[in-house]
Amino acid sequence: MAERWLYGWGLGSVALGGASLVVPLYVVELGGGPVALGVLAAVAAVVGVPAALGAGRFADRTGKRRVVVLAMLALAAVGIAVIPLTDRVRPVIVANGAIWFAFAAATPVLTLLAVVDVPESAWSERIALLNQYQGVGWALGLLLGAVWTSVGGQFLPTETLIRWLFVPLAIAAVLGVALGVRTLPADPGPGSDGEVSGTRLRRAIRAADRFSVRSATFPFTVGRADFRGLHPRRFVERFTPVLALYFAAVFCFFAGFAAFFAPLPAFLTAVGFDSDGVFALYLINGLAAAALFGTAGRLTADRDVALLQIASLSTRAIALPVVALVGALWGATALGFGAAAVVFAVIGLTWAVIAVTGGTLVARFAPLSIRGEALGTYAALGALAGGVGSVVGGWLAALSYAVAFGAAGGLVLLGAAIVFLVRRYTVVETPFQQ
Numbered sequence: 236m237a238e239r240w241l242y243g244w245g246l247g248s249v250a251l252g253g254a255s256l257v258v259p260l261y262v263v264e265l266g267g268g269p270v271a272l273g274v275l276a277a278v279a280a281v282v283g284v285p286a287a288l289g290a291g292r293f294a295d296r297t298g299k300r301r302v303v304v305l306a307m308l309a310l311a312a313v314g315i316a317v318i319p320l321t322d323r324v325r326p327v328i329v330a331n332g333a334i335w336f337a338f339a340a341a342t343p344v345l346t347l348l349a350v351v352d353v354p355e356s357a358w359s360e361r362i363a364l365l366n367q368y369q370g371v372g373w374a375l376g377l378l379l380g381a382v383w384t385s386v387g388g389q390f391l392p393t394e395t396l397i398r399w400l401f402v403p404l405a406i407a408a409v410l411g412v413a414l415g416v417r418t419l420p421a422d423p424g425p426g427s428d429g430e431v432s433g434t435r436l437r438r439a440i441r442a443a444d445r446f447s448v449r450s451a452t453f454p455f456t457v458g459r460a461d462f463r464g465l466h467p468r469r470f471v472e473r474f475t476p477v478l479a480l481y482f483a484a485v486f487c488f489f490a491g492f493a494a495f496f497a498p499l500p501a502f503l504t505a506v507g508f509d510s511d512g513v514f515a516l517y518l519i520n521g522l523a524a525a526a527l528f529g530t531a532g533r534l535t536a537d538r539d540v541a542l543l544q545i546a547s548l549s550t551r552a553i554a555l556p557v558v559a560l561v562g563a564l565w566g567a568t569a570l571g572f573g574a575a576a577v578v579f580a581v582i583g584l585t586w587a588v589i590a591v592t593g594g595t596l597v598a599r600f601a602p603l604s605i606r607g608e609a610l611g612t613y614a615a616l617g618a619l620a621g622g623v624g625s626v627v628g629g630w631l632a633a634l635s636y637a638v639a640f641g642a643a644g645g646l647v648l649l650g651a652a653i654v655f656l657v658r659r660y661t662v663v664e665t666p667f668q669q
Contacts, residue, residue: 252376273629
């Protein structure tokens with residue numbers, strides 16, 4: 236795999252990373268409250284699964300992987316470019332949905348491009364490289380937002396500053412399309428590489444470091460997963476009580492994450508943080524997660540995976556409402572920013588462990604015959620829970636941010652309790668394999 240085409244996706248990821256936060260901040264500047272932010276995040280979450288599923292199957296049937304990636308990059312560029320042209324919240328929600336539809340659709344096709352014509356032994360390495368470019372691009376997008384708003388805030392009012400931030404983000408997306416046109420591999424044609432499918436690809440995805448700044452700071456869209464092998468009827472027929480119970484936990488804690496993150500930009504703005512401070516906190520959160528992923532993977536290899544996840548979920552459940560407490564006590568003062576930075580770092584660190592252990596537990600609890608479907612369902616369920624949690628979090632935040640963040644922490648803690656029950660059940664039924 237030539238690395239040049241990854242620069243195109245890296246530029247697209249710069250645009251997406253910046254858009255993931257500047258769009259909610261723009262909605263706040265337009266007068267949208269936490270309810271509007273909840274709907275914004277819910278739409279971004281709900282469009283992900285059909286986009287990923289449809290794009291993957293279309294690319295398989297037609298062989299037009301290059302076309303799909305370029306079209307989705309172009310759609311993201313258009314969505315980012317049109318948002319600052321409107322002063323109404325509803326069109327922003329629609330355009331934002333198009334952006335994250337494009338991201339979700341491009342992700343599985345890019346994964347296929349990363350492994351095509353590459354020996355299977357190198358698939359995990361190639362997927363990890365793809366994630367590295369995506370993660371670095373995403374972080375640079377957040378960094379661009381932080382620098383832009385910090386420097387520009389000395390000369391321009393906040394709404395104008397945020398509106399103009401869409402310009403470099405749209406340019407990055409357009410440059411990504413242009414570079415992709417020149418460097419993306421040619422389409423192989425339908426049926427020419429059928430070996431890039433099934434359990435081997437899913438195994439490579441699990442082995443790669445597939446979680447990065449994106450999933451830490453924007454937990455609404457589907458992760459990197461192979462949805463093409465989903466067979467719902469066979470999955471339901473072979474569903475096990477243990478897996479069902481664990482999926483209940485997954486729904487609870489992902490809903491809790493979304494209930495926290497959806498109204499978060501409005502809360503940070505309300506307690507006095509400028510846009511540069513908000514960008515900085517999100518960047519701290521994401522980088523903390525990225526820094527711990529390698530360690531989390533090594534811990535998962537030789538520790539009780541369920542206990543690691545329970546501990547991380549419990550810690551995160553406490554940290555979410557602490558954000559509301561820090562904001563209420565110190566606001567956007569220097570002490571408030573420092574305390575918030577520490578809490579955001581903790582939230583990011585816990586995400587690294589939760590993300591790595593989640594796929595491991597699903598693979599362990601699922602019967603071998605439906606392991607691929609189980610992993611795809613896990614990703615889809617996370618997106619569905621994100622949609623539900625976003626709406627609930629936005630609605631509760633309209634009443635009280637403390638109530639919303641407390642409810643978010645409660646949902647995460649409930650998820651941890653269910654994982655504890657799952658672990659006890661598996662210990663009783665069969666020795667828990669570490």
